[in-house]
Amino acid sequence: MWSIVILLILSILAYVVTDELIPKLKDLFIKAGLYGIDLCKSNNKKIPEAIGVVSGCIFLVTSFIFIPIAFGNGLMERELFPHNEFAELLAALLSICCMLLLGFADDVLDLKWRYKLLLPTVASLPLLVVYYVNFNSTTFVIPIPLRQWLGSSINIGLLYYVYMGMLAVFCTNAINILAGINGLEVGQSVIIALSIIIFDIIELRGDQFKAHMFSLYIMTPYLATTLALLKHNWYPSKVFVGDTFCYVSGMTFAVVGILSHFSKTVLLFFLPQVINFLYSVPQLFRIIPCPRHRLPKYNAEMDLLEPSRTLIVKKEMTIINKALVQVLTILHLIDTIEDSESITINNMTLINFTLIKLGPMSEGTLTAKLLIFQCVCTLIAFLIRYPMASYFYDT
Numbered sequence: 001m002w003s004i005v006i007l008l009i010l011s012i013l014a015y016v017v018t019d020e021l022i023p024k025l026k027d028l029f030i031k032a033g034l035y036g037i038d039l040c041k042s043n044n045k046k047i048p049e050a051i052g053v054v055s056g057c058i059f060l061v062t063s064f065i066f067i068p069i070a071f072g073n074g075l076m077e078r079e080l081f082p083h084n085e086f087a088e089l090l091a092a093l094l095s096i097c098c099m100l101l102l103g104f105a106d107d108v109l110d111l112k113w114r115y116k117l118l119l120p121t122v123a124s125l126p127l128l129v130v131y132y133v134n135f136n137s138t139t140f141v142i143p144i145p146l147r148q149w150l151g152s153s154i155n156i157g158l159l160y161y162v163y164m165g166m167l168a169v170f171c172t173n174a175i176n177i178l179a180g181i182n183g184l185e186v187g188q189s190v191i192i193a194l195s196i197i198i199f200d201i202i203e204l205r206g207d208q209f210k211a212h213m214f215s216l217y218i219m220t221p222y223l224a225t226t227l228a229l230l231k232h233n234w235y236p237s238k239v240f241v242g243d244t245f246c247y248v249s250g251m252t253f254a255v256v257g258i259l260s261h262f263s264k265t266v267l268l269f270f271l272p273q274v275i276n277f278l279y280s281v282p283q284l285f286r287i288i289p290c291p292r293h294r295l296p297k298y299n300a301e302m303d304l305l306e307p308s309r310t311l312i313v314k315k316e317m318t319i320i321n322k323a324l325v326q327v328l329t330i331l332h333l334i335d336t337i338e339d340s341e342s343i344t345i346n347n348m349t350l351i352n353f354t355l356i357k358l359g360p361m362s363e364g365t366l367t368a369k370l371l372i373f374q375c376v377c378t379l380i381a382f383l384i385r386y387p388m389a390s391y392f393y394d395t
Contacts, residue, residue: 006069007217011224014062018055018228022239025054034107036240040181040298040305040363047237050107052245055225056100059248062221063093070217084134085210091130092218092255096248098123099172103247116176116243117169123251124168127258128161144391164258167267171257172250174273177280178350178370179246180295181305181363182237186230187371188272189249193223195269195378196256199385203262211260222252235364268381272374276350279333282324283348288312294347296355296366304360307335307352312343 029035029048036049071086102119105111111119138160142150156163179185197219200212226249232239257266267274283290289310296305312321325343328334335356337344346352354369355361361369 003069003072004213004216004220007066007220010062010066011221014058014221015224015228018058018225019231021058022051022054022229022232025051026239038182038237039293039295041236042298042300042303047240049240050104050242050244051232051239052229052241052243052248053100053104053107055229055241056096056103056244056248059222059225060093060097060100062225063218066217066221085214087130088134088214088259089217091126092259095123095125095127095168095255096251098126099247099251100244103242103244106247107242107244116173120169120172120247120251120254121165123247124165124254127168127255128164131164131258132161164254164263167257167263168251168254170250170277171254171266171270172247174270174277175250176243176246177284178273178276180293180349181351181367182235183230183233183364183367184351184370185241185246185249186226186233187367188374189245190223190226190230191371191374191378192249192253192269193219193226195381196253196266197223199262199265199382200260208261211262215256215260218252218256222249235367265381265385268384269378271377271381272350272370279350279353280348282328283310287320287324288345288348291347294349294352296351299360302360303362305355305363305366306360307346307355309337309344309346312345314341314343317343 026048029051030046034049035046037044038047067089070089071082099120102123106116106119138157139153139155140160141153175185175189178188196215200215200219203212206212229239229241229245233241253266253270254263257263277284282288283294289312291308291310295308297308298304299306312325317325325334325336325345328345329336333353334345334348346356351366351370354366354373358369
């Protein structure tokens with residue numbers, strides 16, 4: 001366990017370095033044209049963009065420094081060197097590094113949405129290759145109530161690799177979709193990282209000790225650098241994290257979920273992101289018009305955020321459009337304003353939905369409420385993972 005102590009020391013140093021480096025690099029990003037204007041503020045101050053690349057780089061450097069410490073015993077006795085575990089860690093860091101590079105390219109070039117789906121798929125390839133070489137386990141355990149029809153387990157073969165690739169795509173984009181207000185992207189990532197670390201600590205007593213140690217090796221420095229980034233991104237934000245941070249975070253969570261064999265548990269920790277994705281599907285797939293930005297609307301007079309809206313012209317509505325809007329209205333999932341020629345509805349994100357149900361509020365309050373919801377969902381995830389799981393699985 002001495003390696004964990006050293007990892008904690010390195011992570012604390014990573015926090016300090018990230019915290020010190022971000023303010024010093026802010027002007028450099030602005031001079032390079034990497035800045036934005038906070039649309040939820042009344043001022044037009046330039047705020048550096050894509051600062052997630054700083055925390056991402058420090059996270060990777062810390063992980064690289066830790067490699068000889070994690071495998072110190074193996075380096076001393078080469079015949080006992082754990083080649084498989086070493087390959088897993090290198091593949092994990094390679095995938096994260098690829099996502100850092102591709103995410104920064106997205107921030108600089110402002111790539112189209114179709115590329116946002118392709119990039120995580122490409123970056124996950126080293127991960128999937130190592131999984132195939134070391135494990136190649138493509139079997140799902142069937143819940144107890146379904147075993148009389150499907151058996152105790154089912155091997156889905158290639159579809160399992162498709163599932164893992166889709167997991168990487170979902171994790172990277174789910175954080176990016178639930179974003180747009182100060183501190184939300186980084187805040188939700190901190191809570192998910194803490195949830196995974198708590199889960200790892202609980203499971204260290206089980207038979208998957210090495211897998212959860214591997215997860216801790218990655219999540220601990222990630223959490224440290226992300227906490228430093230949160231300090232500067234919290235309301236009122238001094239920096240914007242950019243797509244770089246969302247991509248690195250999503251790939252990091254996907255990496256530990258896949259290689260530590262608890263991808264379904266990781267998805268449980270993504271419950272708010274899953275809800276937000278499902279709620280956003282009509283706009284993401286253009287069934288309902290989707291503007292480029294679905295940020296909440298800033299009311300300068302009241303200094304509060306209100307739900308943003310999108311316009312649907314009645315003449316252009318298909319039968320599917322009409323039926324969907326009607327169902328969502330009946331279920332009170334959208335707020336509609338209708339006249340003779342058009343229907344105006346709120347943009348379908350969890351952020352706007354919160355504003356509809358709880359009313360206009362300040363940006364800092366809105367972020368806090370959404371992060372409280374993330375914490376509540378984490379408690380639900382642990383409830384599902386432990387007490388409830390015994391009803392569906394043998395352990």
